[in-house]
Amino acid sequence: MIKNYFKIAWRNLTKHKAYTIINVGGLALGMAVALIIGLWIQDELSHNNYFSNKEKIAQIFQSQTFNGETGTGPAIPRPLEKAFRDGYMDNFKHLVMSSWSNSQYLKYKDISISREGNFMQRGAPEMLDLNILKGEKDGLREVSSIMLSTSTAQALFGNEDPIGKSVKINGQYDMMVTAVYEDIPYNTSFRDMAFLMPWEKYITIQEWVTNAEDQWGNNSFQMFVQIADNTTMESVTSAIKDVKKNLNEDTVEFNPQLFLLPMNDWYLRNRFENGKQVGGRIKYVWLFGIIGIFVLLLACINFMNLSTARSEKRAKEVGIRKSIGSQRGQLINQFLGESFLVVLFAFVIALLIVILSLGGFNELARKEIAFPWTQPAFWLVSILFILLTAVLAGSYPALYLSSFKPVDVLKGTFQAGKHSGLARKALVVLQFTVSVAFIIGTVIVMQQINHAKNRPVGYDKEGLVQLPTMSPEFYGKYELMRNEFLNSGAVVEMSSSSSPTTNIWSNRSGWTWEGKPDGFQEDLAWTDVSPEYAKSLGLKIVAGRDFSREFASDSTAILLNESAVKYLGVENPVGMIFRDSDEENPGEPLTVIGVVEDMIAQSPYEPVKQGIYAFDRYDNASYYNLRLNPKQSASQNLAIIERVFKAHFPDVPFHYDFVDSEYGEKFAAEERVGQLSGIFTALAIIISCLGLFGLTSFVAEQRTKEIGVRKVLGATVFNVWNMLSKDFLKLVIISCFIAVPIAYYVMNGWLQEYPYRVILKWWIFALAMIGALLITVVTVSFQAIKAARRNPVKSLRTE
Known part of the structure; x- marks a missing residue:
């Protein structure tokens, strides 16, 4: 019996080739989209799965309140470590202090490379359960030890055994290789950790870290923990939340609240608003999951529509089968079998599409997703996926076709009924509602990105290059290098600066000034700069003056940005004097000499943060900012810069970043969402059009005699086109009016996450509606005009 079902199904598919191509092609596209999105979602949800202790690992976060606004982040003070070790170690299996990940240059013999890594405490390798390939797990035991990733060891030592060899770091100190660990995979939070060095070394080489031992207000460190086996994240958070507030009176006014952010949330749920966890990338998982479901649904709708539309062609077959004893259940099984066969063919084609497109998708999505050939779970899910899609696509046609009455069919009195096409019309409306909503959503996403891109940056980022000064070798050499480069x-x-042009690395508070309101809690971004900073970046001085080497007093001068002036609530800030509120170490008073125009250093979707630019008196900045000669090509300039750089720092790897490229990275996540949404929207439209094309073809075939009669009676091509097209256009218009309010509601909610956002305008929705109608007209017109131009004599003979 089952063999018979498949034989008949195969005959029907091969007999109606155009119908089969549309059905299989549409389903294949829908399934390919669903598969790719499924692989992407699986990769997102499996972030950090590499770490076997993932469920027990967390990072210490803190929330602090400034003037009623609560900010949250992972930066914590160093004294917190002692507080936890003294009174809370029952809650932890491992407690690991860590620096931020920074680039260092590593040298062995004549080979110098630049890599990112961390200074961490001894328990880090065990907590992260690093896969040690050579050496010892306890590789951070000695203060002068270093652990290298496999690729880093290979780059430095080639085929030599690195264990016991000495590596010079930043030309400053030697470290002995104690272990080589497996490269940490791409889809983890530590993927760039190419080396590990002991926390104790960090303390010995950085005086400011040593001094921070009892500085509760210096939030410059990270702390990772693995909680004890008999505890939970919630219970530990409850125990530690007020530790900082209880142990340090100076920070009480900011109401610091400590909590654990589990490793499970680092990637997908790391966004906070006013102290509350509000999500993060998990919204993209939901977004693309919904898109995948809807695109697959559109493909299934095509199958339902075309199967039910062609029902009359199989009415006699159903009647004969029923008259010779076939039960309705057997007919349902037969039609579901046909559905399964179509879905199986479509799945094979979908696999080919996925395999061929996965490389391009990875490049676009910045992923390293591999096709899971060897994973039994994938094939099990695929089988369930095929069965589910077959049932979803074939259930309605099977129930509809099996319901025909054999007496009516065989007598020739069977009529589909005036409401028989109602379900098909509803499905077409659903298809184009989804497609129009996708169009509107994609346009708004791209609008938001362009809105932020067109926002005034505040400086000239074109032709601006930044060089990291990753070694003490650079200290005290700024004047020399500036003269050499010029x-x-x-x-x-x-110029030089303590932060990159596209970020803020330091924030400071604890200042007093004349007229400061009682209870005002300032939070100011802080950047040390050389006197040429504004000139090199093209920043505009809007009040007062810029730094000048002609004034010795400028060593204690500062510039405010426009946002700081508004934030402080002063009308004429030039001449203001800032004093440190720390009575024991007050430091020198700082005088405001000018106001500089706002520049975007952080997110282009957020307001510019209030900030101070201070004269760098110590010449130990983190970056050189170079304005390239516009009269020469960038490649010529960089070749010269590298030659000058290597003449003074022969062992330091030459590394640079174009500021405009770094700034462009701030749009990367949104741009990827926009590009992927655009691709999926285009595929959704193609799938919808395939279904519409098939339905139009069938309607034209169904009305062949009517078209012939109308042509004989003088109907024009336009008359016939209008007759065949108007019903479909009505359905699409209905879809537009359903899609617009839905899209407005969803996208308006999405935009609320951005303080700097585009305003939704009517023309976006109108454009999407017009686009949908034009697509419909083009799709329908091909078959309609083809039918209208057919010779009426031949049309009538076919009857």
Whole structure:
């Protein structure tokens, strides 16, 4: 019996090739989208799965309140470690202090490479359960030890055994290789950790870290923990939340609240608003999951529509089968079998599409997803996926076709009824509602990205290059390097800064000034800069003056940005004096000499943060900012810059970043969402059009005689086109009016996450509606005009 079902199904598929191509092609596209999105979601949800202790690992976060606004982040003070070790170690199996991940240059013999890594405490390798390939797990035991990733060891030592060899770090100190660990996979939070060095070394080489031992207000460190086996994240958070507030009176006014952020949430749920966890990338998982379901649903709708539309062609078959004893259940099984066969073919084609497109998708989505050939779970899910899709796509046609009455069919009195096409119309409306909503959503996403991109940056980022000064070798050499670069002709201006142009690395509070309101809790971004900073970046001084080397007093001068002036609530800030509120170490008073125009250093979707630019008196900045000579090509300039750089720092790897490229990275996540949404929207439209094309073809075939009669009676091509097209256009218009309010509601909610956002305008929705109608007209017109141009004599003979 089952063999008979499949034989008949195969005959029907091969007999109606165009119908089969549309059905299989549409399903294949829908399934391919669903598969790719499924692989992407699986990769997102499996982030950090590499770490066997994932469920017990967390990072210490803290929330602090400034003037009624609560900010949350992972930066914590160093004294917190002692507080936890003294009174709370029952809650932890491992407690690991860590630096931020920074680039260092590593040298062995004549080979120098730049890599990112961390200084961490001894328990880090065990907590992260690193896969040690050579050496010892306890590789951070000695203060002068270093653990290297496999690729880093290979780059430095080639085929030599690295264990016991000495590596010079930043030309400053030697470290002995004690272990080589497996490269940490891409879909983890530690994927760039190419080396590990002991926390104790960090303390010995950085005086400010040593001094921070009892500084509760210096939030410059990270702490990772593995909680004890008999505890939970919630109970530990409850125990530690007020530790900082209880142990340090100076921070009480900011109401610091400590909590654990589980490793499970680092990637997908790391966004906070006013102290509350509000999500993160998990919204994209939901978004693309919904898109995948809807695109697959559109493909299934095509199958339902075309199967039910062609029902009259199989009415006699159903009648004969019923008259010779076939039960309705047997007919349902037969039609579901046909559905399964179509879905199986479509799945094979979908696999080919996925395999061929996975490389491009990885590049676009910045992923390293591999096709899971060897994973039994994938094939099990695929079988369930095929069965579910077959039932979803074939259930309605099977129930509909099996319901025909054999007497009516065989007598020739069977009529589908005036409401028989109602379900098909509803499905077409659903298809285009989804497609129009996708169009609107994609347009708004791209609008938001362009809105932020077109926002004034505040400085000239074109032709601006930044070089990291990753070694003490650079300290005290700024004037020398500036003269060398300017004399080379490749650079027209140069400055230094303690933060990159596209970020803020330091925030400070604890200042007093004349007229400061009682209870005002300031939070100011802080950047140390050389006097040429504004000139090299093209920043505009809007009040007062810029730094000048001609004034010795400028060593204690500062510039405010426009946001800081508004934040402080002063009308004329030039001449203001800032004093440190720390009475024991007050430092020198700082005088405001000017106001600089706001520049975007953090997110282009957020307001510019209030900030201070201070004269760098110590010449130990983190970056050189070089304005390239516009009269020469960038490649010429960089070749000259590298030559000058290597003449003074022969062992330091030459590394640079174009500021405009770094700034562009701030849009990367949204742009990827926009591009992927655009691709999926285009596929949704193609699938919908395939179904519409098939339905139009069938309607034209069904009305062949009517078209012939109308042509004989003088109907024009336009008349016939209008007759066949108007019903479909009505359905699409209905879809538009359903899709617009839904899309408005969803996208307006999405935009609320961005303080700097585009305003939804009517033309976006109108454009999507017009686009949908044009697509419908083009799709329907092909078959309609083809039918209208057919010779009426031949049309009538076919009857």
